[in-house]
Amino acid sequence: MLALFDYVIAPFVEFAFMQRALAGALMLSVSACPVGAFLMLRRMSLTGDAMAHAILPGAAAGFLLYGLQIVPMTIGGLIAGIVVALGAGAVARLTIQKEDASMAAFYLISLSLGVLMVSLRGSSVDLMHVLFGTVLALNNDALTLIGLVAALTLGTLGIFWRALVAECLDPLFLRSVSRLGSPVHFIFLGLVVVNLVAGFQALGTLLSVGLMILPAAAARFWSQRVEIMCLLAIALGMLSSVCGLLLSYHASLPSGPAIILSAGVAYFVSVIASPRGILLARRPRAAHRTA
Template identity: 50%
Template sequence: MLDTLLWWFTSPLDYAFMRRALAACITLSLTAPVIGVLLILRGLSLMGEALSHAILPGVAVSFLLAGFSLPLMMLGGLAAGLATVAVAGSISTISGLREDAAMASLFLVAMAAGVMVMSLSGSPLDLGHVLFGSILAVDTPTLLLVGVASSVVLATVAVAFRALVVECLDPTFLTLQGRHAGWFHALFMALVVASLVIGFQTLGTLMAAGLMLLPAAVARYWSQRLEGMIAIAVGVALAASVVGLLASYHLGLPSGPSIILLAGAGYLVSLLAAPRGILGRRLARPRHRAAT
Protein backbone atom coordinates (compact mmCIF):
# COMPACT_ATOMS: atom_id res chain seq x y z
CA MET A 1 0.00 0.00 0.00
CA LEU A 2 2.75 2.42 0.96
CA ASP A 3 4.74 1.50 -2.14
CA THR A 4 1.70 2.12 -4.33
CA LEU A 5 1.09 5.51 -2.74
CA LEU A 6 4.76 6.44 -3.14
CA TRP A 7 4.66 5.40 -6.80
CA TRP A 8 1.49 7.47 -7.32
CA PHE A 9 3.24 10.59 -6.06
CA THR A 10 6.70 10.11 -7.52
CA SER A 11 6.28 8.40 -10.91
CA PRO A 12 5.02 11.55 -12.73
CA LEU A 13 8.18 13.38 -11.63
CA ASP A 14 10.23 11.23 -14.00
CA TYR A 15 9.11 13.66 -16.72
CA ALA A 16 10.53 17.16 -16.98
CA PHE A 17 7.20 18.71 -18.02
CA MET A 18 5.56 17.36 -14.85
CA ARG A 19 8.36 18.74 -12.67
CA ARG A 20 7.94 22.17 -14.27
CA ALA A 21 4.15 22.00 -13.88
CA LEU A 22 4.51 21.05 -10.22
CA ALA A 23 6.94 23.91 -9.60
CA ALA A 24 4.51 26.33 -11.27
CA CYS A 25 1.65 25.01 -9.12
CA ILE A 26 3.64 25.47 -5.92
CA THR A 27 4.68 28.98 -6.94
CA LEU A 28 1.11 30.05 -7.67
CA SER A 29 -0.15 28.41 -4.47
CA LEU A 30 2.22 30.52 -2.39
CA THR A 31 1.06 33.78 -3.97
CA ALA A 32 -2.57 33.76 -5.12
CA PRO A 33 -4.24 32.63 -1.84
CA VAL A 34 -2.59 35.47 0.12
CA ILE A 35 -4.19 38.00 -2.24
CA GLY A 36 -7.45 36.04 -2.05
CA VAL A 37 -7.61 36.29 1.74
CA LEU A 38 -7.24 40.07 1.58
CA LEU A 39 -9.89 40.23 -1.16
CA ILE A 40 -12.39 38.30 0.94
CA LEU A 41 -11.69 40.47 3.99
CA ARG A 42 -12.55 43.49 1.86
CA GLY A 43 -15.79 41.88 0.66
CA LEU A 44 -14.51 42.07 -2.93
CA SER A 45 -14.21 38.37 -3.78
CA LEU A 46 -16.23 38.77 -6.98
CA MET A 47 -13.84 41.53 -8.02
CA GLY A 48 -11.13 38.92 -8.48
CA GLU A 49 -13.30 36.89 -10.83
CA ALA A 50 -14.24 40.00 -12.81
CA LEU A 51 -10.61 41.08 -13.16
CA SER A 52 -9.57 37.62 -14.35
CA HIS A 53 -11.81 38.22 -17.38
CA ALA A 54 -10.82 41.86 -17.74
CA ILE A 55 -7.21 40.97 -18.59
CA LEU A 56 -8.31 39.06 -21.69
CA PRO A 57 -8.33 42.04 -24.13
CA GLY A 58 -4.72 42.93 -23.30
CA VAL A 59 -3.62 39.32 -23.71
CA ALA A 60 -5.51 39.07 -26.99
CA VAL A 61 -4.11 42.29 -28.47
CA SER A 62 -0.55 41.29 -27.51
CA PHE A 63 -1.04 37.90 -29.13
CA LEU A 64 -2.45 39.47 -32.29
CA LEU A 65 0.47 41.90 -32.58
CA ALA A 66 3.42 39.76 -31.45
CA GLY A 67 2.27 36.14 -31.57
CA PHE A 68 2.69 33.80 -28.63
CA SER A 69 5.16 35.83 -26.59
CA LEU A 70 4.35 35.18 -22.93
CA PRO A 71 6.16 38.28 -21.51
CA LEU A 72 4.30 40.58 -23.92
CA MET A 73 1.00 38.80 -23.28
CA MET A 74 1.49 39.20 -19.53
CA LEU A 75 2.30 42.90 -19.98
CA GLY A 76 -0.77 43.32 -22.16
CA GLY A 77 -2.95 41.57 -19.59
CA LEU A 78 -1.50 43.70 -16.81
CA ALA A 79 -2.18 46.89 -18.77
CA ALA A 80 -5.77 45.84 -19.55
CA GLY A 81 -6.44 44.87 -15.93
CA LEU A 82 -5.04 48.10 -14.53
CA ALA A 83 -7.00 50.13 -17.09
CA THR A 84 -10.20 48.33 -16.07
CA VAL A 85 -9.52 49.04 -12.39
CA ALA A 86 -8.89 52.72 -13.17
CA VAL A 87 -12.07 53.06 -15.24
CA ALA A 88 -14.15 51.26 -12.60
CA GLY A 89 -12.76 53.54 -9.90
CA SER A 90 -13.52 56.63 -11.97
CA ILE A 91 -17.10 55.48 -12.61
CA SER A 92 -17.54 54.80 -8.89
CA THR A 93 -16.21 58.26 -7.97
CA ILE A 94 -18.28 60.15 -10.53
CA SER A 95 -21.58 58.28 -10.30
CA GLY A 96 -21.51 56.97 -6.73
CA LEU A 97 -21.91 53.40 -7.99
CA ARG A 98 -20.08 50.77 -5.98
CA GLU A 99 -16.72 49.84 -7.48
CA ASP A 100 -17.58 46.16 -7.71
CA ALA A 101 -20.84 46.98 -9.50
CA ALA A 102 -18.97 49.11 -12.03
CA MET A 103 -16.45 46.29 -12.49
CA ALA A 104 -19.25 43.78 -13.14
CA SER A 105 -20.37 45.82 -16.13
CA LEU A 106 -16.88 46.45 -17.46
CA PHE A 107 -15.59 42.88 -17.32
CA LEU A 108 -18.39 41.63 -19.58
CA VAL A 109 -17.46 44.19 -22.20
CA ALA A 110 -13.76 43.47 -21.76
CA MET A 111 -14.24 39.72 -22.10
CA ALA A 112 -16.35 40.10 -25.23
CA ALA A 113 -13.73 42.40 -26.74
CA GLY A 114 -10.97 39.93 -25.92
CA VAL A 115 -12.80 37.00 -27.51
CA MET A 116 -13.47 39.12 -30.60
CA VAL A 117 -9.80 40.05 -30.96
CA MET A 118 -8.68 36.45 -30.47
CA SER A 119 -11.17 35.33 -33.10
CA LEU A 120 -9.63 37.77 -35.58
CA SER A 121 -6.35 35.88 -35.24
CA GLY A 122 -8.05 32.93 -36.93
CA SER A 123 -6.96 30.26 -34.43
CA PRO A 124 -9.59 28.90 -32.02
CA LEU A 125 -6.89 26.67 -30.47
CA ASP A 126 -5.00 29.72 -29.26
CA LEU A 127 -8.23 31.14 -27.83
CA GLY A 128 -8.75 27.91 -25.88
CA HIS A 129 -5.20 28.09 -24.57
CA VAL A 130 -5.71 31.62 -23.29
CA LEU A 131 -9.12 30.91 -21.78
CA PHE A 132 -8.30 27.62 -20.08
CA GLY A 133 -4.52 27.61 -19.75
CA SER A 134 -2.13 24.70 -20.17
CA ILE A 135 -0.08 24.02 -17.07
CA LEU A 136 1.56 20.95 -18.63
CA ALA A 137 2.96 23.16 -21.41
CA VAL A 138 4.96 25.37 -19.02
CA ASP A 139 8.55 25.53 -20.24
CA THR A 140 11.65 26.69 -18.36
CA PRO A 141 11.51 30.39 -19.44
CA THR A 142 7.82 30.52 -18.50
CA LEU A 143 8.52 28.94 -15.12
CA LEU A 144 11.28 31.47 -14.44
CA LEU A 145 8.99 34.34 -15.44
CA VAL A 146 6.22 33.05 -13.18
CA GLY A 147 8.68 32.60 -10.31
CA VAL A 148 10.15 36.09 -10.61
CA ALA A 149 6.75 37.78 -10.99
CA SER A 150 5.32 35.86 -8.02
CA SER A 151 8.33 36.80 -5.90
CA VAL A 152 7.81 40.48 -6.72
CA VAL A 153 4.12 40.25 -5.73
CA LEU A 154 4.92 38.48 -2.45
CA ALA A 155 7.72 40.91 -1.60
CA THR A 156 5.41 43.87 -2.21
CA VAL A 157 2.71 42.33 -0.01
CA ALA A 158 5.26 41.69 2.74
CA VAL A 159 6.57 45.27 2.68
CA ALA A 160 3.12 46.90 2.62
CA PHE A 161 1.26 44.21 4.58
CA ARG A 162 0.37 46.25 7.66
CA ALA A 163 -0.89 49.21 5.62
CA LEU A 164 -2.87 46.93 3.28
CA VAL A 165 -4.62 45.27 6.23
CA VAL A 166 -5.38 48.58 7.97
CA GLU A 167 -6.72 50.06 4.71
CA CYS A 168 -8.90 47.00 4.38
CA LEU A 169 -10.38 47.29 7.89
CA ASP A 170 -10.30 51.04 8.60
CA PRO A 171 -9.14 53.33 5.77
CA THR A 172 -10.04 56.43 7.81
CA PHE A 173 -7.54 55.46 10.51
CA LEU A 174 -4.85 54.99 7.86
CA THR A 175 -5.55 58.48 6.52
CA LEU A 176 -5.31 59.93 10.04
CA GLN A 177 -1.86 58.36 10.32
CA GLY A 178 -0.70 60.51 7.42
CA ARG A 179 -1.02 57.86 4.70
CA HIS A 180 -3.44 58.17 1.81
CA ALA A 181 -5.71 55.13 1.89
CA GLY A 182 -6.51 55.49 -1.79
CA TRP A 183 -2.91 54.82 -2.79
CA PHE A 184 -2.85 51.55 -0.87
CA HIS A 185 -6.19 50.52 -2.35
CA ALA A 186 -4.76 51.17 -5.81
CA LEU A 187 -1.61 49.20 -4.90
CA PHE A 188 -3.70 46.27 -3.71
CA MET A 189 -5.81 46.21 -6.87
CA ALA A 190 -2.60 46.27 -8.91
CA LEU A 191 -1.38 43.25 -6.93
CA VAL A 192 -4.66 41.44 -7.67
CA VAL A 193 -4.26 42.10 -11.38
CA ALA A 194 -0.61 41.02 -11.32
CA SER A 195 -1.46 37.79 -9.50
CA LEU A 196 -4.17 36.95 -12.04
CA VAL A 197 -1.86 37.72 -14.96
CA ILE A 198 0.77 35.39 -13.48
CA GLY A 199 -1.78 32.57 -13.32
CA PHE A 200 -3.36 32.89 -16.75
CA GLN A 201 -0.64 30.85 -18.51
CA THR A 202 -1.28 27.87 -16.26
CA LEU A 203 -4.99 28.05 -15.44
CA GLY A 204 -6.27 30.40 -18.14
CA THR A 205 -8.16 33.64 -17.71
CA LEU A 206 -11.39 31.78 -16.88
CA MET A 207 -9.97 29.84 -13.92
CA ALA A 208 -7.06 31.97 -12.73
CA ALA A 209 -9.21 33.36 -9.92
CA GLY A 210 -10.07 29.87 -8.67
CA LEU A 211 -6.75 29.27 -6.93
CA MET A 212 -6.98 32.76 -5.47
CA LEU A 213 -10.53 32.71 -4.08
CA LEU A 214 -11.47 29.11 -3.24
CA PRO A 215 -8.63 28.43 -0.75
CA ALA A 216 -9.27 31.82 0.85
CA ALA A 217 -12.97 30.98 1.19
CA VAL A 218 -12.06 27.65 2.80
CA ALA A 219 -9.76 29.38 5.28
CA ARG A 220 -12.55 31.75 6.28
CA TYR A 221 -14.49 28.81 7.74
CA TRP A 222 -11.58 27.47 9.79
CA SER A 223 -9.95 30.54 11.32
CA GLN A 224 -10.82 34.05 12.48
CA ARG A 225 -7.22 35.23 12.68
CA LEU A 226 -5.56 36.71 9.63
CA GLU A 227 -2.36 34.71 10.07
CA GLY A 228 -4.33 31.48 10.40
CA MET A 229 -6.42 32.26 7.35
CA ILE A 230 -3.35 32.89 5.20
CA ALA A 231 -1.63 29.70 6.40
CA ILE A 232 -4.74 27.57 5.79
CA ALA A 233 -5.42 29.13 2.40
CA VAL A 234 -1.86 28.46 1.23
CA GLY A 235 -2.03 24.89 2.56
CA VAL A 236 -5.33 24.20 0.78
CA ALA A 237 -3.99 25.67 -2.47
CA LEU A 238 -0.84 23.55 -2.25
CA ALA A 239 -2.82 20.37 -1.56
CA ALA A 240 -5.32 21.03 -4.35
CA SER A 241 -2.56 21.91 -6.83
CA VAL A 242 -0.30 18.93 -6.12
CA VAL A 243 -3.03 16.29 -5.81
CA GLY A 244 -5.01 17.73 -8.73
CA LEU A 245 -1.96 17.76 -10.98
CA LEU A 246 -1.00 14.19 -10.09
CA ALA A 247 -4.59 12.97 -10.44
CA SER A 248 -4.80 14.54 -13.87
CA TYR A 249 -1.67 12.64 -14.90
CA HIS A 250 -2.84 9.24 -13.65
CA LEU A 251 -6.49 9.56 -14.70
CA GLY A 252 -6.01 11.42 -17.97
CA LEU A 253 -7.97 14.48 -16.85
CA PRO A 254 -7.36 18.15 -17.73
CA SER A 255 -5.02 19.62 -15.14
CA GLY A 256 -6.54 23.06 -14.53
CA PRO A 257 -10.12 21.86 -13.89
CA SER A 258 -8.81 19.03 -11.69
CA ILE A 259 -7.02 21.53 -9.46
CA ILE A 260 -9.99 23.89 -9.21
CA LEU A 261 -12.48 21.06 -8.59
CA LEU A 262 -10.37 19.75 -5.71
CA ALA A 263 -10.26 23.24 -4.22
CA GLY A 264 -14.04 23.40 -4.69
CA ALA A 265 -14.43 20.06 -2.89
CA GLY A 266 -12.44 21.50 0.00
CA TYR A 267 -14.82 24.45 0.07
CA LEU A 268 -17.89 22.18 0.24
CA VAL A 269 -16.38 20.13 3.08
CA SER A 270 -15.52 23.31 4.97
CA LEU A 271 -18.98 24.76 4.39
CA LEU A 272 -20.49 21.71 6.09
CA ALA A 273 -17.97 20.55 8.69
CA ALA A 274 -15.73 23.49 9.64
CA PRO A 275 -16.16 25.20 13.05
CA ARG A 276 -17.73 28.20 11.29
CA GLY A 277 -19.61 26.04 8.77
CA ILE A 278 -23.23 24.88 8.86
CA LEU A 279 -22.80 21.84 11.13
CA GLY A 280 -20.17 23.53 13.29
CA ARG A 281 -22.47 26.43 14.12
CA ARG A 282 -25.43 24.16 14.84
CA LEU A 283 -23.36 22.04 17.22
CA ALA A 284 -22.05 25.14 18.97
CA ARG A 285 -25.51 26.60 19.70
CA PRO A 286 -26.62 24.00 22.29
CA ARG A 287 -23.32 24.33 24.19
CA HIS A 288 -23.69 28.10 24.18
CA ARG A 289 -27.27 27.90 25.52
CA ALA A 290 -26.22 25.44 28.24
CA ALA A 291 -23.44 27.77 29.36
CA THR A 292 -25.83 30.72 29.63
Protein backbone atom coordinates in the same frame (compact mmCIF):
# COMPACT_ATOMS: atom_id res chain seq x y z
CA MET B 1 4.49 1.96 -0.21
CA LEU B 2 5.14 0.96 -3.82
CA ALA B 3 1.59 1.86 -4.81
CA LEU B 4 1.95 5.21 -3.04
CA PHE B 5 5.14 5.90 -4.97
CA ASP B 6 3.55 4.93 -8.30
CA TYR B 7 0.47 7.08 -7.83
CA VAL B 8 1.81 10.12 -5.98
CA ILE B 9 5.55 10.52 -6.48
CA ALA B 10 6.42 8.78 -9.76
CA PRO B 11 4.60 11.23 -12.08
CA PHE B 12 6.62 14.14 -10.69
CA VAL B 13 9.89 12.17 -10.77
CA GLU B 14 9.61 10.68 -14.25
CA PHE B 15 8.20 13.56 -16.33
CA ALA B 16 9.74 17.01 -16.70
CA PHE B 17 6.44 18.58 -17.76
CA MET B 18 4.87 17.44 -14.48
CA GLN B 19 7.79 18.94 -12.54
CA ARG B 20 7.37 22.30 -14.31
CA ALA B 21 3.60 22.22 -13.78
CA LEU B 22 4.07 21.46 -10.08
CA ALA B 23 6.67 24.22 -9.65
CA GLY B 24 4.42 26.76 -11.37
CA ALA B 25 1.32 25.76 -9.41
CA LEU B 26 3.14 25.83 -6.07
CA MET B 27 4.62 29.27 -6.77
CA LEU B 28 1.18 30.53 -7.78
CA SER B 29 -0.22 29.19 -4.51
CA VAL B 30 2.43 31.02 -2.48
CA SER B 31 1.79 34.24 -4.39
CA ALA B 32 -1.93 34.36 -5.18
CA CYS B 33 -3.52 32.74 -2.10
CA PRO B 34 -2.53 35.49 0.39
CA VAL B 35 -3.80 38.09 -2.09
CA GLY B 36 -7.05 36.13 -2.25
CA ALA B 37 -7.33 36.22 1.54
CA PHE B 38 -7.14 40.02 1.51
CA LEU B 39 -9.63 40.17 -1.38
CA MET B 40 -12.06 38.12 0.67
CA LEU B 41 -11.56 40.19 3.83
CA ARG B 42 -12.23 43.32 1.78
CA ARG B 43 -15.39 41.70 0.36
CA MET B 44 -13.90 42.09 -3.12
CA SER B 45 -13.93 38.45 -4.23
CA LEU B 46 -16.11 39.17 -7.25
CA THR B 47 -13.84 42.10 -8.11
CA GLY B 48 -11.02 39.59 -8.46
CA ASP B 49 -13.16 37.54 -10.82
CA ALA B 50 -13.95 40.64 -12.88
CA MET B 51 -10.26 41.59 -13.04
CA ALA B 52 -9.38 38.09 -14.24
CA HIS B 53 -11.63 38.61 -17.26
CA ALA B 54 -10.43 42.17 -17.74
CA ILE B 55 -6.91 41.08 -18.73
CA LEU B 56 -8.25 39.10 -21.70
CA PRO B 57 -8.24 41.92 -24.34
CA GLY B 58 -4.63 42.80 -23.57
CA ALA B 59 -3.55 39.16 -23.73
CA ALA B 60 -5.53 38.80 -26.96
CA ALA B 61 -3.81 41.85 -28.45
CA GLY B 62 -0.42 40.32 -27.67
CA PHE B 63 -1.60 37.07 -29.24
CA LEU B 64 -2.77 38.84 -32.42
CA LEU B 65 0.55 40.61 -32.85
CA TYR B 66 3.03 37.94 -31.74
CA GLY B 67 1.18 34.64 -31.35
CA LEU B 68 1.40 32.57 -28.16
CA GLN B 69 4.45 34.46 -26.85
CA ILE B 70 4.60 34.92 -23.11
CA VAL B 71 6.13 38.43 -22.93
CA PRO B 72 3.72 40.28 -25.30
CA MET B 73 0.67 38.54 -23.82
CA THR B 74 1.84 39.34 -20.29
CA ILE B 75 2.48 43.00 -21.05
CA GLY B 76 -0.88 43.25 -22.82
CA GLY B 77 -2.67 41.62 -19.90
CA LEU B 78 -1.03 44.00 -17.40
CA ILE B 79 -1.99 47.06 -19.43
CA ALA B 80 -5.58 45.87 -19.88
CA GLY B 81 -5.96 45.04 -16.19
CA ILE B 82 -4.66 48.45 -15.10
CA VAL B 83 -6.87 50.27 -17.62
CA VAL B 84 -9.99 48.41 -16.45
CA ALA B 85 -9.21 48.95 -12.75
CA LEU B 86 -8.62 52.67 -13.25
CA GLY B 87 -11.57 53.04 -15.62
CA ALA B 88 -14.03 51.33 -13.30
CA GLY B 89 -12.74 53.36 -10.36
CA ALA B 90 -13.06 56.61 -12.32
CA VAL B 91 -16.64 55.83 -13.37
CA ALA B 92 -17.54 55.05 -9.76
CA ARG B 93 -16.04 58.31 -8.48
CA LEU B 94 -17.27 60.63 -11.27
CA THR B 95 -20.80 59.28 -11.71
CA ILE B 96 -23.65 57.96 -9.58
CA GLN B 97 -22.80 54.35 -10.42
CA LYS B 98 -21.28 52.12 -7.72
CA GLU B 99 -17.90 50.48 -8.25
CA ASP B 100 -19.28 46.93 -8.38
CA ALA B 101 -21.65 47.87 -11.23
CA SER B 102 -18.96 49.70 -13.21
CA MET B 103 -16.55 46.80 -12.69
CA ALA B 104 -19.18 44.34 -13.94
CA ALA B 105 -19.77 46.47 -17.04
CA PHE B 106 -16.04 46.73 -17.81
CA TYR B 107 -15.54 43.01 -17.22
CA LEU B 108 -18.35 41.98 -19.59
CA ILE B 109 -17.08 44.32 -22.31
CA SER B 110 -13.50 43.10 -21.83
CA LEU B 111 -14.46 39.43 -21.94
CA SER B 112 -16.48 39.83 -25.13
CA LEU B 113 -13.79 41.95 -26.80
CA GLY B 114 -11.03 39.52 -25.88
CA VAL B 115 -12.89 36.48 -27.22
CA LEU B 116 -13.58 38.31 -30.50
CA MET B 117 -9.94 39.36 -30.83
CA VAL B 118 -8.63 35.82 -30.33
CA SER B 119 -11.24 34.45 -32.74
CA LEU B 120 -10.12 36.83 -35.50
CA ARG B 121 -6.79 35.06 -35.90
CA GLY B 122 -6.68 31.95 -33.78
CA SER B 123 -8.43 28.60 -33.82
CA SER B 124 -10.67 27.13 -31.14
CA VAL B 125 -7.55 25.52 -29.66
CA ASP B 126 -5.91 28.94 -29.27
CA LEU B 127 -9.07 30.31 -27.67
CA MET B 128 -9.16 27.40 -25.21
CA HIS B 129 -5.49 28.02 -24.38
CA VAL B 130 -6.12 31.69 -23.60
CA LEU B 131 -9.32 31.05 -21.63
CA PHE B 132 -8.30 27.95 -19.68
CA GLY B 133 -4.48 27.90 -19.79
CA THR B 134 -2.07 24.99 -20.17
CA VAL B 135 -0.36 24.32 -16.86
CA LEU B 136 1.22 21.14 -18.23
CA ALA B 137 2.91 23.17 -20.99
CA LEU B 138 4.62 25.74 -18.79
CA ASN B 139 8.10 26.59 -20.07
CA ASN B 140 11.07 28.19 -18.35
CA ASP B 141 9.99 31.71 -19.33
CA ALA B 142 6.57 31.19 -17.75
CA LEU B 143 8.13 29.78 -14.58
CA THR B 144 10.49 32.76 -14.40
CA LEU B 145 7.56 35.17 -14.69
CA ILE B 146 5.56 33.33 -11.99
CA GLY B 147 8.62 33.28 -9.71
CA LEU B 148 9.20 37.03 -10.15
CA VAL B 149 5.54 37.76 -9.40
CA ALA B 150 5.71 35.56 -6.29
CA ALA B 151 8.82 37.40 -5.06
CA LEU B 152 7.23 40.80 -5.79
CA THR B 153 4.01 39.83 -4.02
CA LEU B 154 5.67 38.46 -0.89
CA GLY B 155 7.99 41.46 -0.67
CA THR B 156 5.13 43.94 -1.07
CA LEU B 157 2.97 42.10 1.48
CA GLY B 158 5.86 42.13 3.92
CA ILE B 159 6.40 45.89 3.53
CA PHE B 160 2.75 46.95 3.63
CA TRP B 161 1.35 44.17 5.83
CA ARG B 162 0.13 46.32 8.70
CA ALA B 163 -1.40 48.91 6.37
CA LEU B 164 -3.18 46.20 4.36
CA VAL B 165 -4.60 44.61 7.50
CA ALA B 166 -5.68 47.99 8.85
CA GLU B 167 -7.43 48.87 5.59
CA CYS B 168 -9.30 45.57 5.66
CA LEU B 169 -10.51 46.13 9.22
CA ASP B 170 -11.09 49.90 9.27
CA PRO B 171 -10.16 51.84 6.11
CA LEU B 172 -11.53 55.14 7.46
CA PHE B 173 -9.28 54.88 10.52
CA LEU B 174 -6.23 54.20 8.35
CA ARG B 175 -6.95 57.25 6.19
CA SER B 176 -7.43 59.41 9.28
CA VAL B 177 -4.08 58.48 10.85
CA SER B 178 -1.94 57.82 7.78
CA ARG B 179 -1.48 58.91 4.18
CA LEU B 180 -1.11 55.30 3.09
CA GLY B 181 -4.86 54.66 2.73
CA SER B 182 -5.33 55.41 -0.97
CA PRO B 183 -1.82 54.34 -2.10
CA VAL B 184 -2.16 50.98 -0.34
CA HIS B 185 -5.50 50.39 -2.06
CA PHE B 186 -3.97 50.88 -5.51
CA ILE B 187 -0.85 48.89 -4.60
CA PHE B 188 -3.12 46.04 -3.58
CA LEU B 189 -5.07 46.25 -6.85
CA GLY B 190 -1.73 46.10 -8.65
CA LEU B 191 -0.89 42.89 -6.80
CA VAL B 192 -4.24 41.44 -7.85
CA VAL B 193 -3.54 42.27 -11.51
CA VAL B 194 0.01 40.89 -11.61
CA ASN B 195 -1.04 37.68 -9.87
CA LEU B 196 -3.93 37.18 -12.28
CA VAL B 197 -1.56 37.74 -15.20
CA ALA B 198 0.86 35.19 -13.75
CA GLY B 199 -1.98 32.74 -13.14
CA PHE B 200 -3.26 33.30 -16.66
CA GLN B 201 -0.14 31.60 -18.02
CA ALA B 202 -1.06 28.37 -16.25
CA LEU B 203 -4.82 28.44 -15.68
CA GLY B 204 -6.16 30.87 -18.29
CA THR B 205 -8.20 34.00 -17.77
CA LEU B 206 -11.34 32.14 -16.67
CA LEU B 207 -9.73 29.96 -13.99
CA SER B 208 -6.77 31.99 -12.69
CA VAL B 209 -8.93 33.63 -10.05
CA GLY B 210 -9.99 30.20 -8.74
CA LEU B 211 -6.63 29.45 -7.14
CA MET B 212 -6.68 32.94 -5.64
CA ILE B 213 -10.13 32.80 -4.06
CA LEU B 214 -11.10 29.20 -3.23
CA PRO B 215 -8.22 28.32 -0.84
CA ALA B 216 -8.65 31.69 0.89
CA ALA B 217 -12.39 31.16 1.24
CA ALA B 218 -11.75 27.70 2.71
CA ALA B 219 -9.12 29.03 5.12
CA ARG B 220 -11.60 31.61 6.41
CA PHE B 221 -13.60 28.80 8.05
CA TRP B 222 -10.59 27.62 10.06
CA SER B 223 -9.17 30.86 11.48
CA GLN B 224 -10.02 34.50 12.12
CA ARG B 225 -6.41 35.67 12.33
CA VAL B 226 -5.13 37.15 9.07
CA GLU B 227 -1.65 35.61 9.37
CA ILE B 228 -2.99 32.09 10.00
CA MET B 229 -5.59 32.53 7.30
CA CYS B 230 -2.94 33.43 4.70
CA LEU B 231 -0.73 30.48 5.69
CA LEU B 232 -3.69 28.07 5.57
CA ALA B 233 -4.70 29.45 2.18
CA ILE B 234 -1.19 28.80 0.85
CA ALA B 235 -1.20 25.26 2.26
CA LEU B 236 -4.64 24.50 0.77
CA GLY B 237 -3.58 25.99 -2.55
CA MET B 238 -0.49 23.77 -2.64
CA LEU B 239 -2.48 20.68 -1.68
CA SER B 240 -5.07 21.46 -4.35
CA SER B 241 -2.31 21.89 -6.93
CA VAL B 242 -0.74 18.52 -6.14
CA CYS B 243 -4.10 16.71 -6.04
CA GLY B 244 -5.30 18.39 -9.21
CA LEU B 245 -2.17 17.53 -11.17
CA LEU B 246 -2.29 13.91 -10.01
CA LEU B 247 -5.98 13.68 -10.89
CA SER B 248 -5.24 15.15 -14.30
CA TYR B 249 -2.39 12.70 -14.87
CA HIS B 250 -4.14 9.50 -13.77
CA ALA B 251 -7.64 10.28 -15.09
CA SER B 252 -6.56 12.10 -18.28
CA LEU B 253 -8.45 15.26 -17.30
CA PRO B 254 -7.65 18.91 -18.11
CA SER B 255 -5.12 20.02 -15.54
CA GLY B 256 -6.36 23.55 -14.84
CA PRO B 257 -9.97 22.59 -14.07
CA ALA B 258 -8.73 19.61 -12.03
CA ILE B 259 -6.68 21.95 -9.80
CA ILE B 260 -9.60 24.34 -9.29
CA LEU B 261 -12.02 21.47 -8.60
CA SER B 262 -9.59 20.14 -5.98
CA ALA B 263 -9.64 23.57 -4.36
CA GLY B 264 -13.44 23.43 -4.55
CA VAL B 265 -13.43 20.13 -2.65
CA ALA B 266 -11.28 21.72 0.07
CA TYR B 267 -13.77 24.58 0.23
CA PHE B 268 -16.81 22.32 0.63
CA VAL B 269 -15.03 20.20 3.28
CA SER B 270 -14.29 23.42 5.17
CA VAL B 271 -17.89 24.57 4.83
CA ILE B 272 -19.13 21.33 6.37
CA ALA B 273 -16.48 20.11 8.81
CA SER B 274 -14.47 23.13 9.98
CA PRO B 275 -14.92 24.68 13.47
CA ARG B 276 -16.95 27.47 11.88
CA GLY B 277 -18.68 25.20 9.36
CA ILE B 278 -22.22 23.91 9.17
CA LEU B 279 -21.91 20.91 11.49
CA LEU B 280 -19.81 22.23 14.37
CA ALA B 281 -21.16 25.77 14.31
CA ARG B 282 -24.71 24.49 14.90
CA ARG B 283 -23.86 22.17 17.81
CA PRO B 284 -23.93 24.74 20.65
CA ARG B 285 -27.28 26.06 19.47
CA ALA B 286 -28.76 22.57 19.39
CA ALA B 287 -27.42 21.80 22.87
CA HIS B 288 -28.80 25.09 24.16
CA ARG B 289 -32.25 24.33 22.79
CA THR B 290 -32.19 20.86 24.38
CA ALA B 291 -31.26 22.30 27.76
